[in-house]
Amino acid sequence: MDVSQLANESRVLVIYTGGTIGMLVGQQGYVPEPYFLTETLRSQNRFHDPLQESLFSNAGTVQGFREWSNHSSGRSSPVPSQTAVLPEAYPTLLVRSTRPIGEASLSIPNERVVKNQPRCVKVGENVYEAHLPSLVTPCSKVPGGTASKSIRYAILEWNPLLDSSNIDIQDWIRLAAEIELNYQFDAFVVLHGTDTMSYTSSALSFLLEDLGKTVVITGAQIPMSQLRNDAVDNLMGALTIAGHYIIPECCVYFNHTLYRGNRVTKMSSFDLAAFESPNFEPLVKVGIDINVNWNDVIRQTSLRKFRAHKEMSPHVATLRLFPGIAGTTIKAFCSSPIRGVVLETFGAGNAPQRPDLIDAFKEACDRGVVIVAISQCTKGSVSDAYETGRALLQVGVLPGSDMTPECALTKLSYLLSKPELSLKQVRDLIGIPLRGELTRPSATAPSHTATAPSTASLDANIGTIQHVLSQFVRLSRPSSLVPEVVVTSDALATASKASDTAAPWTWTAAEASTAESVLLPFLIHLAASRNDLESLEYCVETERMQADHHGHERASTGEPAGRYGGIAGGIVNSLDPGSGRSPLHVAALNGHAQAVAMLLKSGALVHLRDTLGHTALYYAARQGHPDAVDVLVQAGAILGNFDTGFAELAVKNALRTGDKLTLKIWARTNVKIPGLYDDL
Structure with missing residues (x-):
């Protein structure tokens, strides 16, 4: 192949x-x-x-169809004879x-x-x-x-x-x-x-x-x-x-x-x-x-x-409330060996207020049964907006937010299967999104109206670009003592007025936002190559703040995703247009273990491959950077299918030259060739 x-x-x-x-x-x-x-x-x-085995490079194209047509009709084909026949x-x-x-x-x-x-x-x-x-x-x-x-x-x-x-x-x-x-x-x-x-x-x-x-x-x-x-x-x-x-x-x-x-x-x-x-x-x-x-x-x-994880507790069940349900039914349902119950309540978490029902729930919660309340409604969330809902919470029933019945049941089964978790920890984790399964309660976002960007918004965007440019200037000089370049909004406004008679000059908040989104990916790649943790942190924090800002705008105006919505995995996974490398590839290639760790903790995709098909782990090992290799392996990195052939070749070359240091680095990536490491 x-x-x-x-x-x-x-x-x-x-x-x-x-x-x-x-x-x-x-x-x-x-x-x-x-x-x-x-x-x-x-x-x-x-x-x-x-035919993909031989015509892969032109599949789906006019050239590929013509090659296939010539091959299938017996006419001369531009495809070499050794690939026209499919040995595999x-x-x-x-x-x-x-x-x-x-x-x-x-x-x-x-x-x-x-x-x-x-x-x-x-x-x-x-x-x-x-x-x-x-x-x-x-x-x-x-x-x-x-x-x-x-x-x-x-x-x-x-x-x-x-x-x-x-x-x-x-x-x-x-x-x-x-x-x-x-x-x-x-x-x-x-x-x-x-x-x-x-x-x-x-x-x-x-x-x-x-x-x-x-x-x-x-x-x-x-x-x-x-x-x-x-x-x-x-x-x-x-x-x-x-x-x-x-x-x-x-x-x-x-x-x-x-x-x-x-x-x-x-x-x-x-x-x-x-x-x-x-x-x-x-x-x-x-x-x-x-x-x-x-x-x-x-x-x-x-x-x-x-x-x-290879365990789940079977002692969980779902109970759906209905008008007239008896307290004895609830007691029987929550009896041993049941350890967890998903309670499907009315509306936003409501239940009948009869003493026998409330006492049954309290008795079960006191015995250590974890009861999670969700809504019978397809849409919506459990809350304490009604007195009938607060009564359940007061006796120990946990709010399940907007989890689906299927999710609430499997999450409860998963948590109860972990012996290292105490009952209190299980109860605490019910209301925390572990895999994005529920919407975390948050303060109401400030209201926004679909009006033209304000002067404050423009100043904020321009201020952000000032900092981006300052980071570029600092990284481009060998010394870290580089004076910050500041371009004030007043100066920009003066320049704008001065140029009005010659040519129109505009700078809206949207244009400033676009400029920032273009500059920031270049900055994070440069920071990764220099192991500049300050600039890396700046890029990540800028994305977070802008994502929060655009999240509020989307909630109030229905606008699409924010400026980094087109980057797979966010700014830390932005790709260089030529090589297809991410900042993690760049940091690994240069052996910057600290930058590698920061990028991974910020959401860098450890299995991402570049245009050549290589992972960050491959580049770190190939360049002989053991610290970067260790951080990547700790985060679960493994060599990709395209990496393994090159890795085995590097191991064989190292064996031939007696380069034990290189062999030890590749061994950390779990390259397995029988008999190669017996003498290491």
Whole structure:
């Protein structure tokens, strides 16, 4: 395979649990059929293009079509003969699972589907691996970018395939474990039935701790086997987002929309728009363009590695209040072994005020049962606006803000499964957004009117630009004792008046904002290259203040996202137009461990690749910067698929020259070549 192809290729693992998306029509309705979905995708060029192996660089272009036409008709082709023949029609990808894979997983062998299945090997306790044949999408332009990219993916199919009504806690843990076992992939797509999809997406959002890669769950209302279906669009949309963007969350993709996974609920059993996120805007809307709401995407700010939590408490339940419910019912419901209850209340958190009910809730809370109140209403939040709501809070019932029932249940199960958390800590964490699952209570934003920018607003923007320019001047001089360049708004106003007769000169708050948004990405790259922590902090803080300001404006005027809304992951992930490198790449390349740590704590994406397909970890190791390597590894960095070949070559060269220092640095990145490190 050509090296340049790997640089423009994302690798995605598709975990197929079952559901309508891959079903066929049987005598009693839709039924799952092993390997039908995989073989169907392999037969469709939009999901698998065999010529992609040789014509990847021109796929989707006029030139590519003409090359393909010449090749297929037997005429002379500009494609070299060694690439016109496909020696690796289906290159394999190493996939691990907690259960046997492929033929080994079939309870009843089927000659048709197992004849080409790979050999499954047990490599540890409840760990199996196999090299699965891969599929690859046609190379296409990255949405919002200029480069072309293909998505290579393997399908890990569960056996038996499960209807989502049969999915339970152990299946959530299995999914989390398989994502952890295969974390070398760039992203993950989970195919799942729709009935309990919102439970699974909520559970995974908590189980996948310190997630740094995209996880998208999708399915269909009509299976792919039917001529008219939503399966094709849903799967293609999920693959496209997973392969092209780093959105480090567990998400649900359905009907051209990507939602935060713990914010969705199934609203319809017959509409193609089956899911809604009633209290939180979608993360992505897909139309002719793909519009990502980067302002709302979660950014990891810890220096911790990704891990999958593999426990959930089964002793949780949901209780829905209804008029006339008896106190004895509540006592029975909250009795042992129940440890947590999601209480679906009326309206904004209200409940009947009968003494038997209130006493039953108080008795349960006093025994240590964690009761979380949410609203039965699809939209809205629990509050203490009514006396009937305050009564519950006074006896120990916790407000669940605007969490969905699915999210509240899985969050409670997750927290109660952690033995290191005390009861008080669990109660405290219920009201804190751990994965963006609830809206944090905040003071009411000041009202704004859609009027022309005021003089104060203009002065504020100009003042910000003054500081940006001052940072540039300071960084451009070898000495740190550089006098600050100050351009006052009065001076600008004088210059404006003086030039009125010659040419019109205007400087609105919007124009000042645009100028700042252009300058700041250059500043943060320069600061990263110089290990200038002051300027890095300035850039991050400026973005935060502007995001808060624009958040208030959006709330009052309905305007779109703020000035940095177009940067994936914010200013700390702004890309250099030429190299595609982020500030983290730049800091790692120069060995600035302090800058690397600050960027990571500010939300830098540790798995981001540049135009050449390399990660920051690769550059830090290649340049021989052990401190930067250690910080990146601590934050969960791993070498990308395109990095590993170069890393192994560097290790072999170091072995040949006896360069033990270089070998030790690469060893910190977990490069594994048997026998190489025995003498280190």
